[in-house]
Amino acid sequence: MSQVEIHAAFDSINAAREAQRKLQALRAFEVSSMSENGTLTATVDEAVAERALHLISQIGGNANTVI
Numbered sequence: 001m002s003q004v005e006i007h008a009a010f011d012s013i014n015a016a017r018e019a020q021r022k023l024q025a026l027r028a029f030e031v032s033s034m035s036e037n038g039t040l041t042a043t044v045d046e047a048v049a050e051r052a053l054h055l056i057s058q059i060g061g062n063a064n065t066v067i
Contacts, residue, residue, distance in 0.1 A: 003029060004049040005066040008056045010038035019059050026052055 010016040016038040020031045029043040044052045049065065056063045 002046040003043050004046050004052075006042045006044065006049070006052055006056070006063050007066070008040055008042070008061040008063040010040075010059065010061045013038050015059050015061065016040050019056055019061055022055050022059070023052055026055070028052070 008016075008019060010019065013036060020040055020042075023031050023040075023042045023044070026044065026048050029045070031040060031042045033039065033041040042052065053063050053065070
């Protein structure tokens with residue numbers, strides 16, 4: 001399976017932290033680059049990419065993907 005890199009931005013660091021925990025629960029390969037401005041980068045399996053994007057959207061984030 002391929003991996004998908006997701007870049008996401010949130011309105012707050014708390015929302016980014018919540019997304020980080022939930023993405024790890026989805027078994028993301030890596031969640032990194034979380035900064036004080038509420039951004040993160042996650043690498044997930046292609047099979048769960050849609051779920052990860054939906055999760056980010058539910059938390060209030062905006063996401064872009066790189067395949």
